[in-house]
Amino acid sequence: MSKKINPYDYFAHEDDYAGIDYDAACSRLAEALRCKTVYTGAESTDWGEFEKLQGHIRASFPHIMAAGAFELVGHSVLITVPGTEPDLDAVQLIAHQDVVPVVPGTEGEWLHGPFSGDIDDEWVWGRGALDIKDMLMAELEATEHLLASGRAPRRTVYLAFGEDEEVRSLGATALAAHMESRGLRSAFLVDEGTTTLFDGxxxxxxxxxxxxxxxxxxxxxxxxxxxxxxxxxxxxxxxxxxxxxxxxxxxxxxxxxxxxxxxxxxxxxxxxxxxxxxxxxxxxxxxxxxxxxxxxxxxxxxxxxxxxxxxxxxxxxxxxxxxxxxxxxxxxxxxxxxxxxxxxxxxxxxxxxxxxxxxxxxxxxxxxxxxPAGRVDSVDGPGYAELKEALEHFHPGVAWVPSFVCGGTDSVRYERVCGSIMRVCPFRPAPEEEARGVHGVNERISKRTYAQGIRVLTRLLEHTAFSTDF
Ligand SMILES: [Zn+2]
CATH class of the missing domain: 3.30.70.360 (Alpha-Beta Plaits)
Incomplete structure (x- = not known):
């Protein structure tokens, strides 16, 4: 029998990056959760909700917008923050803008409206809080924080957000084709993956x-x-x-x-x-x-x-x-x-x-x-050691092991433009939160878990794109 795990027993260094305003970050996540970005097909999707999310991103991260370029590929987003050494392969973080719909008949079971973006003392509530606007917004928060500290990345940073991961991945396919046509390459890419902390x-x-x-x-x-x-x-x-x-x-x-x-x-x-x-x-x-x-x-x-x-x-x-x-x-x-x-x-x-x-x-x-199954990338590939180090730094005592996902994500579309593809969520919510919330009811993320994930991504970027040693 597996033992119940309290993820907070494996949190450390929560005072790192004290310069980040985590309450403001939670408010920005909540605002993203208020955008009802449900993809239902090219014709029937309410693209106005995606535009609302894109407007929110543009308005919320002034250093990224000043240093970088925000492009739309269809309804998918590619943000490019140019590095000081453009000949080096980039560092890429991805996520998807779309969320799954609320399961019909479960509306009444939500303690807070699924698109309310409510915040209380402990939680940020809403569809997408765990899959995967948390990661999308945290990638932006991490990049913004490092740029705001006055540094420029050595390697270009790409942030790529598809529009239909939950249904078709056409957005990611178009983003990858767009990158390929312009000869853009990333040393590694991080996408959503398992978030579970489980007993061995x-x-x-x-x-x-x-x-x-x-x-x-x-x-x-x-x-x-x-x-x-x-x-x-x-x-x-x-x-x-x-x-x-x-x-x-x-x-x-x-x-x-x-x-x-x-x-x-x-x-x-x-x-x-x-x-x-x-x-x-x-x-x-x-x-x-x-x-x-x-x-x-x-x-x-x-x-x-x-x-x-x-x-x-x-x-x-x-x-x-x-x-x-x-x-x-x-x-x-x-x-x-x-x-x-x-x-x-x-x-x-x-x-x-x-x-x-x-x-x-x-x-x-x-x-x-x-x-088709994904390419098999190596633990010796670019970025793996740095990603593992960032996760270990903030979650000591956890054995971080290589694995593969049994479902699919957008990341497989980028194989032709990426040296190494890693699927892992930077967040470690309680397993019961994940089991109930992802695609279920009362999706929510604790503020503490969200802040820790921002720190993981910040450290990863700091030790890769912003480092002279990588
Ligand atoms: Zn997802």
Whole structure:
């Protein structure tokens, strides 16, 4: 059983950057939360709300606006703060302007209106407080603070805010294409990722607070299976019905799920955690992660929390076209199966394996949708050590480990213009706040958590873009 974690037990150096007015920063975040930036499609979105947010950004960060350029690419934002050494690759921080809608029927459960931007003694309330206007505004606060202290960055700083991350990521795709067309490059990029601080029990390290810096993301793949059928009266189902053939194919598919494997990133997770791992079966194995890779992968696949990190997962979710009457045979029936691809696994790989598994059933398989897995970046890549150092400085006692995200974010769009992509939120809210608030009701961030995240980003920028040593 995982222990409940109080993130404040892992806060330190809260008096750093005392020159930042954190109350004013909370007010600016609250104002951003009042913009109802819900993306519903190019035609139906109320772009006026995005313009309101953009106006708020322009009005709130005078040093950024004086030193840099604010550009719109469609409805997405690219802010460029030029460095004194323009030949160096830039430092890039990204986030998205859009927020998910309020789930219909839950309006009454919000203690403060979802777009109220209310502030009380402890919290800033509103949709987007954790996903991810907190990060968007904190990136601006950190940049503004360093510029206000009279310094100019050595490396150019890009702040890029997409418009539709929660739906399509077309904004980020356009921003990345815009950068590529102008030959702009970043040494590294930081985007949203997991915010969770969790007990390491699943890894055999109970009592160790763990959090991750994600250097890739899983791919998303839907495969549609079709069994053709003529339909007709069920008194002569010679050769079996289409539904029978489809079910046989699904059963074969379920019996041939991809084997667990320990990729380089999760091997890195175990290596980083090894000094804390005390419990079997991993304690006996992590002395030689590489040599025991297969045994670790198999053991991890038996632990619910670790399973998606060692397996390309297979979820049989949709069945369409079955007959509604017991005496009528169905015509064409379809099943859609959702796969989440480990980094390094491709859709065509999976399709080929699926076709082998269902050979002889007469069922057709095709890729209906694919978002490839992210590039696998390295913990030795640019910015990782500095990001980890900033997180460790403000959150000592936490084991920061490399991992990947199981969902998708905008960051994958920037692979062609970025040396290294890291997905991590600079904020560590209580796990229950995150579980309830992100895409749920009563989304809110504590002022203390928000201030600490601003400090993390400030330190990161100070030690990278504004440093002569990076
Ligand atoms: Zn998000």
């Amino acid at each position: 029990a699943a890894y055999g390290a109970p009592g160790t607070a763990v959090s991750d810096i994600c250097v890739s993301q899983k791919g998303y793949l839907d495969i549609e299976f079709v069994a053709r059928g003529e339909g007709g009266h069920s008194s002569n189902p010679f050769g079996g019905t289409s539904l029978e053939r489809l079910c046989r194919a699904v059963a074969l598919l379920a019996a041939s799920k991809p084997e667990p494997e320990l990729g380089s990133i999760v091997a890195g997770t175990f290596e980083a955690l090894a000094p804390h791992i005390t419990k079997p079966p991993f304690a006996e194995l992590v002395g030689d992660v590489e040599g025991n890779a297969q045994a670790i992968a198999e053991a991890a696949s038996g632990v619910r929390e670790l399973y998606p990190f060692v397996c390309t997962t297979v979820a049989v979710d949709c069945l369409e076209g079955a007959s509604t009457a017991a005496n009528v045979m169905p015509g064409d029936v379809r099943a859609t199966v959702n796969f989440r691809l480990l980094p390094g696994t491709t859709g065509p790989d999976v399709l080929a394996a699926v076709e082998r598994a269902i050979a002889g059933t007469g069922v057709e398989a095709r890729i209906a949708h694919e978002t």
